[in-house]
Amino acid sequence: MTGERSDDELLRAAGSGDRAAFEEYYRRNAAWLLVRLRRRCGDPELAADVLQETFLAVWRAAASYTGNGQSGGWLWSIATRRLIDAHRRRAARAQTAGEPYEELVQVPSAEEEALAASVGSELAVALDRLSPELRAVLQATVLDGLSVREAAVLLDVPEGTIKSRARRARLQLREALA
Amino acid sequence: MTWHVTQRTARAYVDGEVSDADAWSVEAHLVSCGHCRTVVASTAGDVGSITRDIADGWAAVSAGLGQQGRVRRGSRYREVVMLVASGPAARWAWLAASVVGLALAAALDTFAPLSGRGDVPMLGAVAPMVPILGVALSYGSGLDDAQEIIASTPGGGLRLLLVRSAVVLTTSAALGAAAGAVSGYGSPLPWLLASLALTVVTLALGSVIGIPKAAAVAAFSWALGVTIATFDTPARTTPAALTTESVPVWLAVAATAALVVAVRRSAFDRQSVSDRPQMEM
Amino acid sequence: MTVPTMIGTHVDVRDLVVRFGKRAALDRLDLTLDTGVHGLLGPNGAGKTTLMRVLATVATPTSGHVSLLDHELGDHGRLRQVRRRLGYLPQQFGYYPRFTVREFVEYFAWLKEMPAAQVPTAVDRAIERVGLLDRADERLKKLSGGMLRRAGIAQAIVNDPDLLLLDEPTAGLDPEQRVAFRELLRTIGVDACVVVATHLVEDVTAACTDVTLINDGRTVFRGTHEELAAAGNDAGTGDSAIERGYTAVLRAARQR
Numbered sequence: 001m002t003g004e005r006s007d008d009e010l011l012r013a014a015g016s017g018d019r020a021a022f023e024e025y026y027r028r029n030a031a032w033l034l035v036r037l038r039r040r041c042g043d044p045e046l047a048a049d050v051l052q053e054t055f056l057a058v059w060r061a062a063a064s065y066t067g068n069g070q071s072g073g074w075l076w077s078i079a080t081r082r083l084i085d086a087h088r089r090r091a092a093r094a095q096t097a098g099e100p101y102e103e104l105v106q107v108p109s110a111e112e113e114a115l116a117a118s119v120g121s122e123l124a125v126a127l128d129r130l131s132p133e134l135r136a137v138l139q140a141t142v143l144d145g146l147s148v149r150e151a152a153v154l155l156d157v158p159e160g161t162i163k164s165r166a167r168r169a170r171l172q173l174r175e176a177l178a
Numbered sequence: 179m180t181w182h183v184t185q186r187t188a189r190a191y192v193d194g195e196v197s198d199a200d201a202w203s204v205e206a207h208l209v210s211c212g213h214c215r216t217v218v219a220s221t222a223g224d225v226g227s228i229t230r231d232i233a234d235g236w237a238a239v240s241a242g243l244g245q246q247g248r249v250r251r252g253s254r255y256r257e258v259v260m261l262v263a264s265g266p267a268a269r270w271a272w273l274a275a276s277v278v279g280l281a282l283a284a285a286l287d288t289f290a291p292l293s294g295r296g297d298v299p300m301l302g303a304v305a306p307m308v309p310i311l312g313v314a315l316s317y318g319s320g321l322d323d324a325q326e327i328i329a330s331t332p333g334g335g336l337r338l339l340l341v342r343s344a345v346v347l348t349t350s351a352a353l354g355a356a357a358g359a360v361s362g363y364g365s366p367l368p369w370l371l372a373s374l375a376l377t378v379v380t381l382a383l384g385s386v387i388g389i390p391k392a393a394a395v396a397a398f399s400w401a402l403g404v405t406i407a408t409f410d411t412p413a414r415t416t417p418a419a420l421t422t423e424s425v426p427v428w429l430a431v432a433a434t435a436a437l438v439v440a441v442r443r444s445a446f447d448r449q450s451v452s453d454r455p456q457m458e459m
Numbered sequence: 460m461t462v463p464t465m466i467g468t469h470v471d472v473r474d475l476v477v478r479f480g481k482r483a484a485l486d487r488l489d490l491t492l493d494t495g496v497h498g499l500l501g502p503n504g505a506g507k508t509t510l511m512r513v514l515a516t517v518a519t520p521t522s523g524h525v526s527l528l529d530h531e532l533g534d535h536g537r538l539r540q541v542r543r544r545l546g547y548l549p550q551q552f553g554y555y556p557r558f559t560v561r562e563f564v565e566y567f568a569w570l571k572e573m574p575a576a577q578v579p580t581a582v583d584r585a586i587e588r589v590g591l592l593d594r595a596d597e598r599l600k601k602l603s604g605g606m607l608r609r610a611g612i613a614q615a616i617v618n619d620p621d622l623l624l625l626d627e628p629t630a631g632l633d634p635e636q637r638v639a640f641r642e643l644l645r646t647i648g649v650d651a652c653v654v655v656a657t658h659l660v661e662d663v664t665a666a667c668t669d670v671t672l673i674n675d676g677r678t679v680f681r682g683t684h685e686e687l688a689a690a691g692n693d694a695g696t697g698d699s700a701i702e703r704g705y706t707a708v709l710r711a712a713r714q715r
Binding site for chain 1: 219223243329
């Protein structure tokens with residue numbers, strides 16, 4: 001059984017060609033990655049494609065993983081590049097077909113009903129008060145670690161807008177927390 | 179880890195029923211917590227669309243697992259290895275010529291010591307030329323095949339020059355020290371430091387007139403200096419430049435030249451490629 | 460970590476002059492470019508390659524104003540910033556025959572000063588995007604011309620450049636590879652500025668959002684390929700509408 005091994009150990013084994021270890025790694029990590037991707041692109045089909053591309057890339061690159069206990073961040077950074085690429089491909093196709101790009105990309109759903117699952121800290125309350133647009137920008141640039149340029153592709157707004165929204169969001173957060 | 183995602187939160191997150199702010203903290207936590215990632219995986223086990231996508235995903239992924247290829251970790255060490263492994267093929271010729279030159283010098287010193295008036299070790303005269311030549315061949319000589327692309331990169335200027343020069347110097351010093359040990363002529367320290375100083379002077383001068391010309395000037399000056407010193411030194415003594423007395427001088431020269439390189443570093447931004455017109459198709 | 464962003468123009472060139480001795484390869488050329496795929500057309504010796512070399516920060520202008528990615532190229536620090544965000548494939552690019560595709564692409568990832576942790580995955584992604592994964596560990600000297608060209612493209616895009624400069628990138632590619640390549644260009648052009656210097660008119664029609672035609676070191680036409688085609692209604696010669704437009708514009712420029 002491989003149940004005892006950490007994700008780092010599984011990745012290391014996968015890096016030297018161990019398919020069973022890689023399958024175990026997939027079983028453990030596919031779910032959260034898929035859920036997070038779905039939340040980002042609002043299109044389950046696209047999220048499923050990105051999931052597959054990501055894990056194929058992980059298999060190829062596993063030997064380069066440094067094994068510092070940050071496998072979650074490493075996996076997510078591979079996934080975001082693929083997610084942005086998928087959006088780029090869609091945007092390119094939309095341009096050649098002459099369709100408006102906006103219809104293809106959905107900004108992450110605005111207001112989900114808040115469950116009182118985790119205690120509403122001050123920060124959470126402040127975040128919830130932000131408009132969905134501002135929150136999406138913060139999420140992309142801060143939480144997901146995207147560059148402004150990549151966030152612009154994901155959210156389909158110009159880079160200047162991303163910058164100004166990020167500025168406004170930070171300002172509002174600071175005021176709310178003060 | 180001070181806290182973990184509760185069953186309820188995991189449930190809500192998987193079902194897409196948490197606020198953005200809560201999802202935010204869950205996601206930030208998951209990235210660094212393997213335990214909670216498996217909790218999410220088991221929670222998602224009863225969501226049909228997720229399990230289907232994951233099963234389909236595995237079918238596609240497992241079918242696509244091919245050869246992994248020779249993938250290396252990205253590290254500073256690896257960077258240096260790559261910057262050194264590249265470079266003009268001429269460096270092998272340089273290495274061969276250096277080995278032969280130093281071996282000859284060592285042989286002469288051992289079997290047929292040259293004594294004009296002064297007593298000059300051949301090895302001491304030849305060894306400092308080795309790294310100068312090496313630097314000239316490995317950077318900015320027009321011999322680097324990929325130079326046109328390298329010239330457009332941020333690391334292709336001073337950084338690449340320094341890495342390659344350092345390797346050339348280390349190799350030269352090792353070769354020189356080995357030759358010195360064989361011929362057994364005094365301490366190799368003075369002329370090893372002379373090598374260092376001349377190489378850094380080449381770089382400093384190179385920031386003004388380009389590395390190849392600077393190397394020619396430095397090598398010629400050295401040869402001239404050694405020749406003059408040979409006739410200028412009383413019989414049976416070694417020229418001062420090759421004795422331990424010269425050590426502080428060479429160190430000072432090297433330090434000054436290094437300062438010049440640092441100050442003039444932007445001069446290396448643009449000079450690795452000549453601005454000659456290229457053929458257009 | 461602050462990530463540099465693009466808000467203004469990617470390429471802003473005014474009054475650019477490049478002289479080689481007495482001959483002016485570029486003669487007071489103006490050009491502004493933003494995101495998208497931009498075709499650069501012109502006859503042999505028009506100055507395409509010289510312009511590409513100036514944009515790649517390899518050749519130094521004799522005079523004029525060049526700003527790339529919102530930066531003047533004057534000082535060391537700025538130039539370095541810009542170069543980190545450049546991708547450049549020269550028309551004839553030298554390579555190390557003993558390097559594998561992966562090593563070649565990795566080498567330029569390092570030279571572009573990418574963060575060490577990102578290098579392996581970025582190299583993998585670049586090689587995947589040009590469709591060379593199955594040859595990634597083959598030595599360059601064993602590759603066909605088309606594959607070499609694709610390896611060259613991979614090194615150019617490995618850092619996700621904001622400004623991608625490709626000089627005759629389709630030379631040596633077979634028709635199928637060319638189609639895949641144009642698709643890739645369109646994808647990159649979504650959020651980057653891609654400049655393709657080419658003598659193949661069909662590359663321009665298929666992949667480029669607009670065309671700049673230069674002749675004798677000056678810009679003589681700027682517009683969409685439809686507009687270029689329209690310019691050749693009766694005056695030009697050639698097999699396709701755009702070729703007729705191309706020859707008509709050139710003829711008019713020479714008569715001036």
